[in-house]
Amino acid sequence: LERMLWRGIGSICPRVARGMAVKPGASPVPKPRSFEERMKKLQEEISADKAASDKDGRSEDDSGATASGKAMGGHHATPSGPQITKGTQTLAQRLSQSLRDPLRAKDFLGHVAKGELLIDCHHHSKVLSFKNRKAILSDDAMSNLIEVIQLSDTNWYEKFSILKGGEDNFCTGADPRTIAANLAVDSSSGALKDQLLRVSQAYLLTYLITLSPKQRIAILDGHCIGQGAALALAHTHQANGTSTGRHLRVATNRTVLSFQHAHFMGLFPGNGCSYFLPRMPGNIGLYLALSGVRLNAADCIYSGAASHFVPSHRLGKCLKALAEAVGPRQDNDVMPDQIEAIVASHSLNPDHTSFKSMTGEPSYFTRYSMLELTDPTHLEAEAEAIDRCFGQTSVEDILEALAATDSPWSRRTLANIQQMSPTSLHTTVELFRRGVSCSLEECLRTEWRLAHQLFTRPDFFEGVRAFEVDKDGKPRWAEAPSREELLSWFKATSGQQPLELSQDHLSQHKKSMQGAFRVN
Numbered sequence: 001l002e003r004m005l006w007r008g009i010g011s012i013c014p015r016v017a018r019g020m021a022v023k024p025g026a027s028p029v030p031k032p033r034s035f036e037e038r039m040k041k042l043q044e045e046i047s048a049d050k051a052a053s054d055k056d057g058r059s060e061d062d063s064g065a066t067a068s069g070k071a072m073g074g075h076h077a078t079p080s081g082p083q084i085t086k087g088t089q090t091l092a093q094r095l096s097q098s099l100r101d102p103l104r105a106k107d108f109l110g111h112v113a114k115g116e117l118l119i120d121c122h123h124h125s126k127v128l129s130f131k132n133r134k135a136i137l138s139d140d141a142m143s144n145l146i147e148v149i150q151l152s153d154t155n156w157y158e159k160f161s162i163l164k165g166g167e168d169n170f171c172t173g174a175d176p177r178t179i180a181a182n183l184a185v186d187s188s189s190g191a192l193k194d195q196l197l198r199v200s201q202a203y204l205l206t207y208l209i210t211l212s213p214k215q216r217i218a219i220l221d222g223h224c225i226g227q228g229a230a231l232a233l234a235h236t237h238q239a240n241g242t243s244t245g246r247h248l249r250v251a252t253n254r255t256v257l258s259f260q261h262a263h264f265m266g267l268f269p270g271n272g273c274s275y276f277l278p279r280m281p282g283n284i285g286l287y288l289a290l291s292g293v294r295l296n297a298a299d300c301i302y303s304g305a306a307s308h309f310v311p312s313h314r315l316g317k318c319l320k321a322l323a324e325a326v327g328p329r330q331d332n333d334v335m336p337d338q339i340e341a342i343v344a345s346h347s348l349n350p351d352h353t354s355f356k357s358m359t360g361e362p363s364y365f366t367r368y369s370m371l372e373l374t375d376p377t378h379l380e381a382e383a384e385a386i387d388r389c390f391g392q393t394s395v396e397d398i399l400e401a402l403a404a405t406d407s408p409w410s411r412r413t414l415a416n417i418q419q420m421s422p423t424s425l426h427t428t429v430e431l432f433r434r435g436v437s438c439s440l441e442e443c444l445r446t447e448w449r450l451a452h453q454l455f456t457r458p459d460f461f462e463g464v465r466a467f468e469v470d471k472d473g474k475p476r477w478a479e480a481p482s483r484e485e486l487l488s489w490f491k492a493t494s495g496q497q498p499l500e501l502s503q504d505h506l507s508q509h510k511k512s513m514q515g516a517f518r519v520n
Contacts, residue, residue: 117144122323124334126152127162135166136175137227142201149208150505159334160215162322163235170220170255171228174198176265180464192455193497199270199451200499202227203444206272207501209234210247210440215336217248217322217343220306221315226261230271233305246336248343251297251306252315260292263420264467266459266477268428268450274435275443280304283390284379289428290390290398291416295379302379308347318346382409389413393433395425395480419473421459422480430486441501446490448499453489 112119113131116138120127128148130141152158165171179195209216209231218235235247259269259277269277269289277285284303288295300306310318321342325334379386389401389410402414417425427450435443454460459478466475481489 114148115144116141117148119148124157124159124325125161125322126158127164127319127323129164130166130171133167135169135171135222135228137171137173137202137231139198139201142198142205146201146205146208149205149212153208153213153503154505158214160217160322160336160339162217162219162319163231164219165222165228169222169228170218170224171231172223172225173227173229173231173261174202176261176464177468180461180468195455196451196497200448200497202230202271203448203499204501206230206234207440207444208503210236210272211503212247215247215339217250217339219250219252219315219319220255220257220300221252221312222254222256224255224257226259227271229257229259229305230269230273230276232257233276234272236276246307246340248308248340249300249306250308250310250315250318250343250347251300252310253297253312255297255300255306256294257300257305258292258294259289260294262289262428263292263424265463266421266424266457266461267454267463268424268431268447270447270451272440272444272447274431274447275438275440278432278436282383282387284386286390286429286432287386287413289432290420290425291413292420293413293416299379308343310343310347314346318343321346378409385410393429395422395429398429419475421463421475421477423454423457423459423478426480426486427454427489430490434490444501445499449492449496450489452493452496 112121116131117140118129118131120129126148128145130137132138149161152161179198182195216235218232220232224232232249235249259273261267262269268274273289277289279285280288280303287293288303295303295305297306297309301309322339325338325342385405385407389398389405392398392401399414399417402410402417431446431450434446438446457478459475462475462477466472
Protein backbone atom coordinates (compact mmCIF):
# COMPACT_ATOMS: atom_id res chain seq x y z
CA LEU A 1 0.00 0.00 0.00
CA GLU A 2 2.86 2.37 0.80
CA ARG A 3 4.61 1.64 -2.52
CA MET A 4 1.35 2.17 -4.41
CA LEU A 5 0.90 5.49 -2.63
CA TRP A 6 4.37 6.71 -3.65
CA ARG A 7 3.81 5.61 -7.24
CA GLY A 8 0.53 7.52 -7.30
CA ILE A 9 2.16 10.68 -5.95
CA GLY A 10 5.01 10.37 -8.45
CA SER A 11 2.69 9.93 -11.39
CA ILE A 12 0.49 12.87 -10.39
CA CYS A 13 3.18 15.34 -9.30
CA PRO A 14 6.82 14.28 -9.76
CA ARG A 15 8.05 17.53 -8.15
CA VAL A 16 6.21 16.80 -4.94
CA ALA A 17 7.51 13.25 -4.92
CA ARG A 18 11.11 14.49 -5.34
CA GLY A 19 10.61 17.05 -2.57
CA MET A 20 9.32 14.41 -0.18
CA ALA A 21 12.06 11.95 -0.96
CA VAL A 22 14.60 11.30 1.79
CA LYS A 23 17.83 13.20 1.15
CA PRO A 24 21.23 11.55 1.63
CA GLY A 25 22.29 11.71 5.26
CA ALA A 26 18.82 12.55 6.52
CA SER A 27 16.92 10.24 8.82
CA PRO A 28 14.33 8.18 6.92
CA VAL A 29 10.62 8.68 7.47
CA PRO A 30 9.64 6.39 10.37
CA LYS A 31 7.50 3.48 9.35
CA PRO A 32 4.07 3.39 11.09
CA ARG A 33 4.15 0.98 13.99
CA SER A 34 1.78 -1.95 14.19
CA PHE A 35 -0.82 -2.33 16.90
CA GLU A 36 1.31 -4.90 18.71
CA GLU A 37 4.30 -2.58 18.69
CA ARG A 38 2.26 0.31 20.01
CA MET A 39 0.81 -1.83 22.82
CA LYS A 40 4.28 -3.05 23.72
CA LYS A 41 5.54 0.51 23.83
CA LEU A 42 2.57 1.52 25.98
CA GLN A 43 3.27 -1.30 28.42
CA GLU A 44 6.89 -0.22 28.67
CA GLU A 45 5.84 3.35 29.42
CA ILE A 46 3.40 2.17 32.06
CA SER A 47 6.05 -0.04 33.66
CA ALA A 48 8.47 2.86 33.71
CA ASP A 49 5.85 5.14 35.22
CA LYS A 50 5.04 2.53 37.88
CA ALA A 51 8.70 2.08 38.74
CA ALA A 52 9.07 5.83 39.16
CA SER A 53 5.95 5.97 41.31
CA ASP A 54 7.23 3.14 43.50
CA LYS A 55 10.48 4.99 43.95
CA ASP A 56 8.64 8.13 45.04
CA GLY A 57 6.43 6.21 47.50
CA ARG A 58 3.27 6.52 45.46
CA SER A 59 2.83 2.89 44.40
CA GLU A 60 -0.36 2.45 46.42
CA ASP A 61 -2.44 4.73 44.21
CA ASP A 62 -1.25 3.13 40.95
CA SER A 63 -1.79 -0.45 42.17
CA GLY A 64 -5.33 0.43 43.25
CA ALA A 65 -6.07 1.91 39.83
CA THR A 66 -4.68 -1.17 38.07
CA ALA A 67 -6.77 -3.53 40.19
CA SER A 68 -9.98 -1.66 39.57
CA GLY A 69 -9.30 -1.39 35.84
CA LYS A 70 -8.86 -5.15 35.62
CA ALA A 71 -11.97 -5.78 37.67
CA MET A 72 -14.22 -3.79 35.36
CA GLY A 73 -12.82 -4.78 32.04
CA GLY A 74 -13.11 -8.51 32.43
CA HIS A 75 -9.94 -8.99 30.34
CA HIS A 76 -8.00 -10.26 33.33
CA ALA A 77 -8.77 -12.40 36.36
CA THR A 78 -11.67 -10.83 38.23
CA PRO A 79 -10.96 -10.09 41.91
CA SER A 80 -13.23 -11.62 44.53
CA GLY A 81 -14.78 -8.30 45.58
CA PRO A 82 -15.32 -4.78 44.24
CA GLN A 83 -12.06 -2.94 43.77
CA ILE A 84 -11.60 0.77 44.47
CA THR A 85 -9.91 3.08 41.98
CA LYS A 86 -8.04 5.59 44.12
CA GLY A 87 -7.50 9.20 43.22
CA THR A 88 -4.40 10.56 41.53
CA GLN A 89 -2.58 13.78 42.21
CA THR A 90 -1.01 14.73 38.92
CA LEU A 91 -2.12 14.90 35.31
CA ALA A 92 0.44 12.23 34.39
CA GLN A 93 -0.91 9.85 37.01
CA ARG A 94 -4.50 10.49 35.89
CA LEU A 95 -3.50 9.72 32.31
CA SER A 96 -1.77 6.56 33.47
CA GLN A 97 -4.92 5.51 35.32
CA SER A 98 -7.00 6.09 32.19
CA LEU A 99 -4.71 3.95 30.04
CA ARG A 100 -4.89 1.06 32.49
CA ASP A 101 -8.67 0.97 32.76
CA PRO A 102 -10.04 -1.12 29.86
CA LEU A 103 -13.39 0.69 30.23
CA ARG A 104 -11.76 4.10 29.75
CA ALA A 105 -11.39 5.27 26.16
CA LYS A 106 -11.83 8.43 24.18
CA ASP A 107 -15.32 8.82 22.72
CA PHE A 108 -16.30 5.13 22.52
CA LEU A 109 -14.79 1.76 23.32
CA GLY A 110 -17.65 -0.53 22.45
CA HIS A 111 -19.41 -3.38 24.21
CA VAL A 112 -17.87 -4.92 27.30
CA ALA A 113 -19.67 -7.97 28.68
CA LYS A 114 -19.53 -8.53 32.42
CA GLY A 115 -21.51 -11.67 33.12
CA GLU A 116 -25.14 -10.99 32.21
CA LEU A 117 -24.49 -7.24 32.17
CA LEU A 118 -23.57 -5.37 28.99
CA ILE A 119 -21.64 -2.10 29.23
CA ASP A 120 -21.34 0.52 26.48
CA CYS A 121 -18.36 2.70 27.34
CA HIS A 122 -18.07 6.37 26.45
CA HIS A 123 -15.47 8.92 27.47
CA HIS A 124 -17.58 10.31 30.33
CA SER A 125 -20.31 7.73 30.94
CA LYS A 126 -21.45 4.13 30.68
CA VAL A 127 -24.70 2.65 29.37
CA LEU A 128 -25.75 -0.51 31.24
CA SER A 129 -28.16 -3.14 29.94
CA PHE A 130 -29.14 -6.76 30.55
CA LYS A 131 -28.40 -9.58 28.14
CA ASN A 132 -31.73 -11.41 28.49
CA ARG A 133 -34.58 -10.06 26.39
CA LYS A 134 -37.16 -10.34 29.20
CA ALA A 135 -34.98 -8.15 31.42
CA ILE A 136 -35.15 -10.49 34.42
CA LEU A 137 -32.92 -9.21 37.21
CA SER A 138 -30.85 -12.34 37.79
CA ASP A 139 -28.39 -12.81 40.63
CA ASP A 140 -25.45 -12.41 38.25
CA ALA A 141 -26.76 -9.20 36.69
CA MET A 142 -27.54 -7.73 40.11
CA SER A 143 -24.11 -8.49 41.62
CA ASN A 144 -22.30 -7.13 38.57
CA LEU A 145 -24.49 -4.03 38.56
CA ILE A 146 -23.56 -3.39 42.20
CA GLU A 147 -19.86 -3.77 41.42
CA VAL A 148 -19.97 -1.47 38.40
CA ILE A 149 -21.87 1.22 40.33
CA GLN A 150 -19.37 1.10 43.21
CA LEU A 151 -16.49 1.44 40.77
CA SER A 152 -18.12 4.22 38.77
CA ASP A 153 -18.78 6.16 41.97
CA THR A 154 -15.02 6.53 42.43
CA ASN A 155 -13.91 7.03 38.81
CA TRP A 156 -12.88 10.64 38.29
CA TYR A 157 -13.78 10.61 34.59
CA GLU A 158 -17.28 9.12 34.82
CA LYS A 159 -19.95 11.78 35.26
CA PHE A 160 -23.17 9.79 34.79
CA SER A 161 -24.51 6.39 33.83
CA ILE A 162 -27.60 5.20 31.97
CA LEU A 163 -29.52 2.03 32.85
CA LYS A 164 -31.44 0.83 29.79
CA GLY A 165 -32.50 -2.56 31.13
CA GLY A 166 -33.29 -5.34 28.67
CA GLU A 167 -33.89 -5.26 24.94
CA ASP A 168 -37.68 -5.52 25.15
CA ASN A 169 -38.35 -4.23 28.68
CA PHE A 170 -36.67 -2.15 31.35
CA CYS A 171 -36.81 -4.75 34.12
CA THR A 172 -39.38 -7.37 35.12
CA GLY A 173 -37.73 -8.17 38.44
CA ALA A 174 -36.87 -11.60 39.77
CA ASP A 175 -38.55 -14.82 38.60
CA PRO A 176 -41.01 -15.84 41.37
CA ARG A 177 -41.37 -19.36 40.01
CA THR A 178 -37.66 -20.01 40.43
CA ILE A 179 -37.69 -18.61 43.96
CA ALA A 180 -40.71 -20.68 44.97
CA ALA A 181 -39.24 -23.84 43.42
CA ASN A 182 -35.98 -23.40 45.31
CA LEU A 183 -37.76 -22.84 48.61
CA ALA A 184 -40.16 -25.75 48.03
CA VAL A 185 -37.43 -28.25 47.12
CA ASP A 186 -35.25 -27.28 50.07
CA SER A 187 -37.40 -26.13 52.98
CA SER A 188 -34.41 -25.91 55.30
CA SER A 189 -33.00 -22.67 56.66
CA GLY A 190 -30.24 -22.83 54.04
CA ALA A 191 -32.64 -22.20 51.14
CA LEU A 192 -34.27 -19.30 53.00
CA LYS A 193 -30.84 -17.90 53.79
CA ASP A 194 -29.90 -17.97 50.10
CA GLN A 195 -33.13 -16.20 49.13
CA LEU A 196 -32.63 -13.55 51.80
CA LEU A 197 -29.13 -13.02 50.47
CA ARG A 198 -30.66 -12.17 47.08
CA VAL A 199 -33.07 -9.79 48.78
CA SER A 200 -30.22 -8.09 50.65
CA GLN A 201 -28.35 -7.59 47.37
CA ALA A 202 -31.44 -5.99 45.83
CA TYR A 203 -31.77 -3.65 48.82
CA LEU A 204 -28.09 -2.73 48.59
CA LEU A 205 -28.52 -1.97 44.87
CA THR A 206 -31.38 0.44 45.65
CA TYR A 207 -29.32 2.09 48.38
CA LEU A 208 -26.26 2.57 46.17
CA ILE A 209 -28.18 3.96 43.19
CA THR A 210 -30.27 6.41 45.20
CA LEU A 211 -27.34 7.82 47.19
CA SER A 212 -24.80 7.63 44.36
CA PRO A 213 -22.63 10.75 43.96
CA LYS A 214 -22.86 10.37 40.17
CA GLN A 215 -25.89 11.22 38.10
CA ARG A 216 -27.96 8.12 37.33
CA ILE A 217 -30.48 7.91 34.49
CA ALA A 218 -33.06 5.15 34.02
CA ILE A 219 -34.69 4.61 30.61
CA LEU A 220 -38.11 3.14 31.46
CA ASP A 221 -38.74 1.71 27.99
CA GLY A 222 -41.10 -1.25 28.21
CA HIS A 223 -42.33 -3.07 31.31
CA CYS A 224 -41.16 -2.06 34.79
CA ILE A 225 -42.82 -4.70 36.95
CA GLY A 226 -42.36 -5.50 40.63
CA GLN A 227 -38.69 -5.31 41.46
CA GLY A 228 -38.14 -3.55 38.14
CA ALA A 229 -40.53 -0.77 39.17
CA ALA A 230 -38.62 -0.38 42.44
CA LEU A 231 -35.36 -0.23 40.47
CA ALA A 232 -36.84 2.61 38.42
CA LEU A 233 -37.85 4.55 41.55
CA ALA A 234 -34.35 4.08 42.95
CA HIS A 235 -33.22 6.65 40.37
CA THR A 236 -34.78 9.38 42.50
CA HIS A 237 -32.55 12.23 43.59
CA GLN A 238 -32.02 12.65 47.33
CA ALA A 239 -31.35 16.28 48.26
CA ASN A 240 -29.83 15.24 51.58
CA GLY A 241 -27.65 12.56 50.05
CA THR A 242 -24.21 12.67 48.47
CA SER A 243 -25.39 13.12 44.89
CA THR A 244 -24.27 16.26 43.08
CA GLY A 245 -26.66 15.76 40.16
CA ARG A 246 -30.35 15.02 39.93
CA HIS A 247 -31.16 11.44 38.99
CA LEU A 248 -33.54 11.13 36.03
CA ARG A 249 -36.25 8.64 35.13
CA VAL A 250 -37.20 8.78 31.44
CA ALA A 251 -40.54 7.30 30.35
CA THR A 252 -41.40 6.44 26.74
CA ASN A 253 -44.47 5.45 24.75
CA ARG A 254 -43.86 1.82 25.77
CA THR A 255 -43.60 2.43 29.54
CA VAL A 256 -45.74 0.15 31.73
CA LEU A 257 -45.05 0.39 35.48
CA SER A 258 -46.75 -1.73 38.13
CA PHE A 259 -46.23 -3.21 41.60
CA GLN A 260 -48.77 -5.98 41.02
CA HIS A 261 -46.38 -8.86 41.76
CA ALA A 262 -46.17 -7.87 45.42
CA HIS A 263 -49.71 -8.76 46.48
CA PHE A 264 -50.27 -11.42 43.84
CA MET A 265 -47.28 -13.18 45.41
CA GLY A 266 -48.41 -12.62 49.00
CA LEU A 267 -45.58 -10.14 49.63
CA PHE A 268 -45.28 -6.35 49.77
CA PRO A 269 -43.65 -3.67 47.55
CA GLY A 270 -40.02 -3.80 48.70
CA ASN A 271 -36.66 -2.48 47.55
CA GLY A 272 -37.31 0.92 49.11
CA CYS A 273 -40.89 1.33 47.86
CA SER A 274 -42.02 2.12 51.41
CA TYR A 275 -39.81 5.20 51.11
CA PHE A 276 -40.50 6.32 47.53
CA LEU A 277 -44.24 5.64 47.13
CA PRO A 278 -45.51 7.48 50.26
CA ARG A 279 -43.74 10.61 48.97
CA MET A 280 -45.82 10.76 45.80
CA PRO A 281 -48.56 13.43 45.60
CA GLY A 282 -51.59 12.78 47.79
CA ASN A 283 -52.26 9.10 48.43
CA ILE A 284 -51.22 7.90 44.97
CA GLY A 285 -48.40 5.79 46.40
CA LEU A 286 -50.64 3.64 48.59
CA TYR A 287 -53.12 3.33 45.71
CA LEU A 288 -50.39 1.97 43.43
CA ALA A 289 -49.12 -0.39 46.11
CA LEU A 290 -52.49 -1.92 47.03
CA SER A 291 -54.23 -2.04 43.65
CA GLY A 292 -51.36 -3.19 41.42
CA VAL A 293 -52.70 -0.88 38.70
CA ARG A 294 -50.54 -0.41 35.61
CA LEU A 295 -49.27 3.06 34.77
CA ASN A 296 -48.32 4.40 31.35
CA ALA A 297 -45.95 7.29 30.69
CA ALA A 298 -48.57 9.95 31.41
CA ASP A 299 -49.39 8.33 34.76
CA CYS A 300 -45.70 8.14 35.60
CA ILE A 301 -45.18 11.83 34.86
CA TYR A 302 -48.20 12.87 36.91
CA SER A 303 -47.26 10.72 39.92
CA GLY A 304 -43.56 11.58 39.80
CA ALA A 305 -42.48 8.02 38.98
CA ALA A 306 -40.87 9.50 35.85
CA SER A 307 -39.17 12.87 35.51
CA HIS A 308 -39.23 13.15 31.69
CA PHE A 309 -41.18 11.76 28.74
CA VAL A 310 -39.14 11.08 25.60
CA PRO A 311 -41.12 9.68 22.64
CA SER A 312 -39.76 6.40 21.35
CA HIS A 313 -38.66 7.87 18.03
CA ARG A 314 -36.51 10.45 19.87
CA LEU A 315 -34.89 8.04 22.31
CA GLY A 316 -32.00 7.07 20.03
CA LYS A 317 -31.13 10.70 19.31
CA CYS A 318 -31.31 11.50 23.02
CA LEU A 319 -28.89 8.70 23.93
CA LYS A 320 -26.52 9.77 21.15
CA ALA A 321 -26.56 13.37 22.34
CA LEU A 322 -25.74 12.23 25.87
CA ALA A 323 -22.85 10.10 24.62
CA GLU A 324 -21.41 12.99 22.60
CA ALA A 325 -21.92 15.68 25.24
CA VAL A 326 -18.94 17.96 25.88
CA GLY A 327 -18.73 20.19 28.93
CA PRO A 328 -18.21 23.97 28.85
CA ARG A 329 -15.06 23.81 30.97
CA GLN A 330 -11.53 23.55 29.65
CA ASP A 331 -11.33 19.92 30.76
CA ASN A 332 -14.63 19.12 28.93
CA ASP A 333 -16.25 17.79 32.10
CA VAL A 334 -19.99 17.35 31.56
CA MET A 335 -22.03 19.09 34.24
CA PRO A 336 -25.24 17.64 35.80
CA ASP A 337 -27.34 20.60 34.63
CA GLN A 338 -26.10 20.04 31.09
CA ILE A 339 -27.15 16.38 31.16
CA GLU A 340 -30.61 17.27 32.38
CA ALA A 341 -30.89 19.96 29.70
CA ILE A 342 -30.05 17.42 26.98
CA VAL A 343 -32.75 15.04 28.20
CA ALA A 344 -35.24 17.90 28.49
CA SER A 345 -34.49 19.06 24.94
CA HIS A 346 -35.59 15.65 23.59
CA SER A 347 -38.59 15.27 25.89
CA LEU A 348 -42.14 16.56 25.70
CA ASN A 349 -43.68 18.20 28.73
CA PRO A 350 -46.72 20.32 29.64
CA ASP A 351 -44.84 23.45 28.55
CA HIS A 352 -44.29 22.12 25.01
CA THR A 353 -45.03 24.57 22.19
CA SER A 354 -47.84 22.38 20.86
CA PHE A 355 -49.96 23.41 23.86
CA LYS A 356 -49.42 27.16 23.63
CA SER A 357 -52.11 27.62 20.96
CA MET A 358 -54.74 26.07 23.21
CA THR A 359 -57.08 28.32 25.15
CA GLY A 360 -56.97 27.86 28.90
CA GLU A 361 -54.92 25.31 30.80
CA PRO A 362 -55.30 21.86 29.19
CA SER A 363 -55.59 18.85 31.50
CA TYR A 364 -53.10 16.02 31.63
CA PHE A 365 -55.64 13.91 29.74
CA THR A 366 -55.66 16.39 26.85
CA ARG A 367 -51.94 17.04 26.87
CA TYR A 368 -50.78 13.44 26.80
CA SER A 369 -53.46 12.27 24.37
CA MET A 370 -51.75 14.64 21.92
CA LEU A 371 -48.30 13.24 22.71
CA GLU A 372 -48.75 9.94 20.91
CA LEU A 373 -50.14 8.18 23.99
CA THR A 374 -53.28 6.15 23.35
CA ASP A 375 -54.08 5.69 27.08
CA PRO A 376 -53.82 9.03 28.90
CA THR A 377 -53.44 9.20 32.65
CA HIS A 378 -56.36 8.37 34.92
CA LEU A 379 -54.61 9.63 38.05
CA GLU A 380 -55.60 13.27 37.54
CA ALA A 381 -59.20 12.44 36.68
CA GLU A 382 -59.56 10.28 39.80
CA ALA A 383 -57.28 12.33 42.06
CA GLU A 384 -60.03 13.36 44.48
CA ALA A 385 -61.40 9.84 44.82
CA ILE A 386 -57.91 8.36 45.24
CA ASP A 387 -57.05 10.78 48.04
CA ARG A 388 -60.34 10.17 49.83
CA CYS A 389 -60.41 6.38 49.58
CA PHE A 390 -56.73 5.68 50.20
CA GLY A 391 -56.41 8.30 52.89
CA GLN A 392 -58.12 5.89 55.30
CA THR A 393 -56.12 4.32 58.11
CA SER A 394 -57.00 0.64 57.64
CA VAL A 395 -57.67 -1.87 54.88
CA GLU A 396 -61.29 -2.29 55.95
CA ASP A 397 -61.91 1.46 55.79
CA ILE A 398 -60.32 1.65 52.33
CA LEU A 399 -62.57 -1.11 51.01
CA GLU A 400 -65.64 0.58 52.49
CA ALA A 401 -64.71 3.93 50.92
CA LEU A 402 -64.27 2.30 47.50
CA ALA A 403 -67.64 0.56 47.77
CA ALA A 404 -69.33 3.81 48.79
CA THR A 405 -67.82 5.74 45.85
CA ASP A 406 -69.58 3.44 43.35
CA SER A 407 -67.93 4.57 40.12
CA PRO A 408 -66.41 2.55 37.26
CA TRP A 409 -62.94 3.32 38.63
CA SER A 410 -63.82 2.40 42.22
CA ARG A 411 -65.48 -0.86 41.17
CA ARG A 412 -62.43 -1.93 39.15
CA THR A 413 -60.08 -0.97 41.97
CA LEU A 414 -62.17 -2.78 44.57
CA ALA A 415 -62.22 -5.94 42.44
CA ASN A 416 -58.42 -5.82 42.07
CA ILE A 417 -57.74 -5.34 45.77
CA GLN A 418 -60.13 -8.15 46.76
CA GLN A 419 -57.96 -10.56 44.74
CA MET A 420 -54.89 -9.71 46.79
CA SER A 421 -53.52 -11.48 49.84
CA PRO A 422 -55.10 -10.06 53.04
CA THR A 423 -51.77 -10.51 54.79
CA SER A 424 -50.03 -8.44 52.11
CA LEU A 425 -52.63 -5.67 52.25
CA HIS A 426 -52.46 -5.22 56.03
CA THR A 427 -48.65 -5.41 55.98
CA THR A 428 -48.38 -2.79 53.26
CA VAL A 429 -50.71 -0.29 54.93
CA GLU A 430 -48.73 -0.47 58.19
CA LEU A 431 -45.42 -0.36 56.32
CA PHE A 432 -46.37 2.76 54.37
CA ARG A 433 -47.73 4.46 57.49
CA ARG A 434 -44.28 4.13 59.03
CA GLY A 435 -42.39 4.92 55.84
CA VAL A 436 -43.72 8.49 55.62
CA SER A 437 -41.45 9.64 58.46
CA CYS A 438 -38.48 7.26 57.96
CA SER A 439 -35.26 7.63 56.01
CA LEU A 440 -34.37 5.38 53.09
CA GLU A 441 -32.08 3.25 55.23
CA GLU A 442 -34.73 2.85 57.94
CA CYS A 443 -37.32 1.82 55.34
CA LEU A 444 -34.99 -0.77 53.82
CA ARG A 445 -34.20 -2.26 57.23
CA THR A 446 -37.91 -2.46 58.08
CA GLU A 447 -38.62 -4.21 54.76
CA TRP A 448 -35.73 -6.54 55.51
CA ARG A 449 -37.36 -7.63 58.79
CA LEU A 450 -40.66 -8.25 57.01
CA ALA A 451 -38.96 -10.34 54.32
CA HIS A 452 -37.88 -12.82 57.00
CA GLN A 453 -41.53 -13.32 57.90
CA LEU A 454 -43.44 -13.37 54.61
CA PHE A 455 -41.12 -15.64 52.62
CA THR A 456 -41.87 -18.42 55.08
CA ARG A 457 -45.68 -18.03 54.95
CA PRO A 458 -47.92 -20.13 52.63
CA ASP A 459 -49.38 -17.10 50.82
CA PHE A 460 -46.20 -16.73 48.77
CA PHE A 461 -46.37 -20.27 47.39
CA GLU A 462 -50.13 -19.99 46.85
CA GLY A 463 -49.72 -16.77 44.88
CA VAL A 464 -47.08 -18.33 42.64
CA ARG A 465 -49.33 -21.34 42.05
CA ALA A 466 -52.47 -19.31 41.26
CA PHE A 467 -50.94 -16.61 39.06
CA GLU A 468 -47.70 -18.08 37.66
CA VAL A 469 -47.99 -21.88 37.50
CA ASP A 470 -51.64 -23.01 37.24
CA LYS A 471 -52.81 -19.49 36.29
CA ASP A 472 -56.34 -20.14 37.46
CA GLY A 473 -56.48 -16.78 39.24
CA LYS A 474 -58.17 -18.37 42.27
CA PRO A 475 -55.75 -18.22 45.19
CA ARG A 476 -56.73 -19.64 48.57
CA TRP A 477 -55.21 -17.02 50.84
CA ALA A 478 -54.61 -17.41 54.55
CA GLU A 479 -56.61 -15.27 56.94
CA ALA A 480 -55.33 -11.80 57.78
CA PRO A 481 -53.02 -11.69 60.81
CA SER A 482 -54.12 -10.18 64.09
CA ARG A 483 -52.95 -6.70 65.00
CA GLU A 484 -50.53 -8.10 67.61
CA GLU A 485 -49.04 -10.61 65.17
CA LEU A 486 -48.66 -7.96 62.47
CA LEU A 487 -46.82 -5.56 64.76
CA SER A 488 -44.49 -8.32 65.92
CA TRP A 489 -43.22 -8.74 62.35
CA PHE A 490 -41.83 -5.20 62.39
CA LYS A 491 -39.59 -5.96 65.36
CA ALA A 492 -36.04 -7.24 64.95
CA THR A 493 -35.38 -10.72 66.31
CA SER A 494 -32.19 -12.45 67.28
CA GLY A 495 -32.38 -15.00 64.47
CA GLN A 496 -32.52 -12.46 61.62
CA GLN A 497 -29.51 -11.90 59.41
CA PRO A 498 -27.99 -8.39 59.43
CA LEU A 499 -28.58 -6.16 56.41
CA GLU A 500 -25.37 -4.57 55.15
CA LEU A 501 -25.98 -1.06 53.79
CA SER A 502 -22.92 1.12 53.43
CA GLN A 503 -20.99 3.41 51.12
CA ASP A 504 -17.54 2.44 52.33
CA HIS A 505 -16.23 2.72 48.79
CA LEU A 506 -16.91 6.47 48.98
CA SER A 507 -15.17 7.00 52.28
CA GLN A 508 -12.06 5.30 50.89
CA HIS A 509 -12.16 7.69 47.97
CA LYS A 510 -13.08 10.85 49.85
CA LYS A 511 -10.39 13.12 48.41
CA SER A 512 -11.30 12.25 44.84
CA MET A 513 -15.01 12.77 45.56
CA GLN A 514 -14.36 16.26 46.93
CA GLY A 515 -12.43 17.18 43.77
CA ALA A 516 -9.23 17.91 45.68
CA PHE A 517 -7.09 16.86 42.73
CA ARG A 518 -9.04 18.44 39.88
CA VAL A 519 -6.84 19.62 37.03
CA ASN A 520 -8.22 22.81 35.48
